[in-house]
Amino acid sequence: MSLPHAILTALLEKPSSGLELTRRFDRSIGYFWSATHQQIYRELGRLEGEGLIRALPAEQPARGQKKSYEVLPAGRAELARWTAASQDPKPQRDVLLLRLRAAAVVGTEGIEADLRRHLTLHQKQLAEYREIEERDFGAGKDSVQDRLQYLVLRAGIDLETFWIHWLTQALEDFGTLPAQEGPPGSA
Amino acid sequence: MSLPHAILTALLEKPSSGLELTRRFDRSIGYFWSATHQQIYRELGRLEGEGLIRALPAEQPARGQKKSYEVLPAGRAELARWTAASQDPKPQRDVLLLRLRAAAVVGTEGIEADLRRHLTLHQKQLAEYREIEERDFGAGKDSVQDRLQYLVLRAGIDLETFWIHWLTQALEDFGTLPAQEGPPGSA
DNA sequence: GTCCACATGTAACTGGTTACATGATTGG
DNA sequence: CCAATCATGTAACCAGTTACATGTGGAC
Numbered sequence: 001m002s003l004p005h006a007i008l009t010a011l012l013e014k015p016s017s018g019l020e021l022t023r024r025f026d027r028s029i030g031y032f033w034s035a036t037h038q039q040i041y042r043e044l045g046r047l048e049g050e051g052l053i054r055a056l057p058a059e060q061p062a063r064g065q066k067k068s069y070e071v072l073p074a075g076r077a078e079l080a081r082w083t084a085a086s087q088d089p090k091p092q093r094d095v096l097l098l099r100l101r102a103a104a105v106v107g108t109e110g111i112e113a114d115l116r117r118h119l120t121l122h123q124k125q126l127a128e129y130r131e132i133e134e135r136d137f138g139a140g141k142d143s144v145q146d147r148l149q150y151l152v153l154r155a156g157i158d159l160e161t162f163w164i165h166w167l168t169q170a171l172e173d174f175g176t177l178p179a180q181e182g183p184p185g186s187a
Numbered sequence: 188m189s190l191p192h193a194i195l196t197a198l199l200e201k202p203s204s205g206l207e208l209t210r211r212f213d214r215s216i217g218y219f220w221s222a223t224h225q226q227i228y229r230e231l232g233r234l235e236g237e238g239l240i241r242a243l244p245a246e247q248p249a250r251g252q253k254k255s256y257e258v259l260p261a262g263r264a265e266l267a268r269w270t271a272a273s274q275d276p277k278p279q280r281d282v283l284l285l286r287l288r289a290a291a292v293v294g295t296e297g298i299e300a301d302l303r304r305h306l307t308l309h310q311k312q313l314a315e316y317r318e319i320e321e322r323d324f325g326a327g328k329d330s331v332q333d334r335l336q337y338l339v340l341r342a343g344i345d346l347e348t349f350w351i352h353w354l355t356q357a358l359e360d361f362g363t364l365p366a367q368e369g370p371p372g373s374a
Numbered sequence: 375g376t377c378c379a380c381a382t383g384t385a386a387c388t389g390g391t392t393a394c395a396t397g398a399t400t401g402g
Numbered sequence: 403c404c405a406a407t408c409a410t411g412t413a414a415c416c417a418g419t420t421a422c423a424t425g426t427g428g429a430c
Contacts, residue, residue: 017409017410018409018410018411019408019409019410037409037410037411038411038412041410041411041412042411042412045411065409065410066408066409066410067409067410
């Protein structure tokens with residue numbers, strides 16, 4: 001139950017149409033809560049039905065016409081409630097770690113190339129975060145909002161840094177592995 | 188499409204029944220790919236139907252009777268194929284970061300306590316990993332399988348360390364924040 | 375014999391993904 | 403007028419979650 005709250009947050013930052021939201025999800029909020037346009041339209045419909053948001057201006061009919069939304073007081077209240085409510089962290093899910101564990105059983109063939117690919121992807125992502133850091137968090141940005149958003153960005157930067165570090169280590173380790181398909185008795 | 192492969196890996200490590208798998212998922216594999224018993228039974232049924240695994244011994248009828256499975260050659264082949272196949276990392280999803288971003292808009296009330304709670308949870312998890320490290324990866328464990336599994340554990344340890352570090356920093360930061368409900372013009 | 379833990383399952387629901395449909399606007 | 407792009411949506415599917423159902427075997 002997080003997508004509606006992600007949307008409420010985005011709409012409070014700036015009233016938007018479905019497609020505008022989709023684009024903003026591809027940039028900022030989407031870095032830690034991605035969503036496709038289909039999800040977003042579905043959720044906008046629900047939120048409007050629940051009276052948490054409303055379509056903005058002059059009556060626009062339906063298809064092809066832009067339709068912007070803004071958050072109603074009830075929506076802001078719901079977001080505040082959700083933000084303050086205690087939530088357990090749900091366990092990590094990581095396919096790459098799973099694959100490594102599988103590789104311990106069926107052999108490491110082919111996985112090294114993908115580790116390398118992931119490494120460059122994470123490097124790219126880190127570079128993107130660094131750019132945002134320089135562009136949006138230079139001097140003079142220390143309102144409460146800025147500081148909170150910077151905290152979130154720091155998490156992104158540090159996570160990418162962790163992955164780059166771990167993948168580098170893993171690849172070094174692979175370099176010293178004896179070539180093999182799987183453990184004795186595999187097939 | 189990762190759960191079936193997680194199960195294949197676990198069954199290759201050791202043939203098991205549904206409940207045994209569930210318990211093992213709560214311990215080792217579940218640290219980065221959790222699953223409930225309902226998911227596991229459903230998936231075991233599918234895998235058996237596809238001829239990737241088979242029920243082990245003497246005919247046991249159905250309910251209440253333990254039923255163990257082992258992986259068939261086709262299952263091992265499918266796991267090897269999946270392990271070697273390139274896969275994109277899917278974007279992080281993290282509710283806590285989302286909440287922080289929401290807090291920048293609707294106010295930080297209540298969230299600090301939960302940050303503290305998360306901090307102790309991550310500290311507990313790290314301690315658990317450290318125990319596993321000492322117990323299972325002391326001296327003399329340097330077969331290829333051991334080294335791969337250790338790499339996975341290292342990822343877990345480093346991730347928990349990252350979170351502990353980040354949460355500590357965030358809480359320090361919160362200490363210096365002026366008390367407030369939300370940005371000017373909130374309600 | 376009753377209760378509890380072990381063990382296997384079914385059903386309904388929710389959220390995310392993929393594929394596709396449809397209309398409006400604009401540049402050539 | 404045609405293609406590309408902007409924009410909103412529908413439908414079907416799949417994986418994960420929650421709640422519940424059912425049977426076995428051992429402890430008391």
